Amino acid sequence: VSQEDIKGIADVIETQEWLTPVADGVQNTVGAIYAAAGPVGQKVKNFLHGTWLGHPLHPAITDVPVGAWTVAAVLDVVDAVQGNNGKNATADGAISIGLVGAVGAAVSGLTDYQGSGSQSPRAGVVHGLLNLVATGLYTYSWILRRRGDRVPARYLAWAGYGLVSLSANIGGELTYSQRIGVDHAQREGLPGEWTAVLPVEDLAENQLKRAEVDGLKVLLVRRGEKILALGEVCSHLGGPLAEGELQDNCVKCPWHGSRFELENGKVVDGPATYPQPKFEVRIQNGQVEIKSTRSKPEDD
Numbered sequence: 001v002s003q004e005d006i007k008g009i010a011d012v013i014e015t016q017e018w019l020t021p022v023a024d025g026v027q028n029t030v031g032a033i034y035a036a037a038g039p040v041g042q043k044v045k046n047f048l049h050g051t052w053l054g055h056p057l058h059p060a061i062t063d064v065p066v067g068a069w070t071v072a073a074v075l076d077v078v079d080a081v082q083g084n085n086g087k088n089a090t091a092d093g094a095i096s097i098g099l100v101g102a103v104g105a106a107v108s109g110l111t112d113y114q115g116s117g118s119q120s121p122r123a124g125v126v127h128g129l130l131n132l133v134a135t136g137l138y139t140y141s142w143i144l145r146r147r148g149d150r151v152p153a154r155y156l157a158w159a160g161y162g163l164v165s166l167s168a169n170i171g172g173e174l175t176y177s178q179r180i181g182v183d184h185a186q187r188e189g190l191p192g193e194w195t196a197v198l199p200v201e202d203l204a205e206n207q208l209k210r211a212e213v214d215g216l217k218v219l220l221v222r223r224g225e226k227i228l229a230l231g232e233v234c235s236h237l238g239g240p241l242a243e244g245e246l247q248d249n250c251v252k253c254p255w256h257g258s259r260f261e262l263e264n265g266k267v268v269d270g271p272a273t274y275p276q277p278k279f280e281v282r283i284q285n286g287q288v289e290i291k292s293t294r295s296k297p298e299d300d
């Protein structure tokens with residue numbers, strides 16, 4: 001199946017309106033579970049989004065089941081060709097590792113899906129359903145292997161592998177074409193020299209303010225003598241931070257609630273995983289001027 005075919009499949013899925021209530025149901029259910037868990041739920045969510053990693057956790061975890069099940073598929077082929085229907089501990093172990101990894105991939109994927117609200121494409125639901133069916137096939141294959149029914153177990157595993165491969169391609173399409181899970185902050189053309197963005201008198205105390213210079217959107221907050229500046233386009237899915245909420249030392253995105261530290265752009269709460277670009281600020285001739293600093297807090 002070529003990438004063009006996958007794009008075509010994803011496009012057809014996006015026209016399927018009946019998937020919307022399914023997507024809403026999944027998001028609402030997962031959201032309600034996390035909400036019921038309160039602050040602990042937020043911590044678990046941050047962990048599963050990959051806020052601590054600086055990039056999304058889900059694509060990293062999916063390598064576990066895909067890799068393990070690839071090993072199992074190859075070993076099963078070798079056994080089938082050699083007519084070996086006895087126990088194969090390596091193949092069976094790979095199926096088991098894949099099942100454990102699939103649980104992690106499902107939980108992190110559902111968490112990301114819940115965190116992307118109405119921007120979630122319908123193809124994400126199909127991606128999840130395919131993985132669910134594939135995991136069911138692998139679970140049954142695992143049971144049959146324990147019973148010694150190796151021939152049907154191999155067929156089930158190969159069928160599961162076909163579904164997982166299709167699903168992984170749809171997941172890749174979501175990332176590369178629809179830019180789900182990639183950094184949406186503006187990081188090109190950040191000013192390396194002091195650049196005026198706004199008269200200082202336009203900045204009210206403790207209010208979020210958007211300024212724009214040469215297409216670059218900047219978030220400014222004045223706190224007494226201090227002025228803080230971050231990239232205004234949210235790194236998660238491009239939300240307008242200036243329309244969000246000022247909370248103590250953080251700004252909260254209006255779209256999906258990611259929170260960033262005003263001082264340094266670090267992610268405090270996901271679903272965002274990438275930090276906001278931050279800027280040095282000075283006042284010159286009544287103008288607020290900014291200059292780019294390193295965009296990643298860990299570079300400091």
Ligand code: FES
Binds near residue numbers: 237253255257270
């Ligand atoms: S765009 Fe999703 S949290 Fe900002």
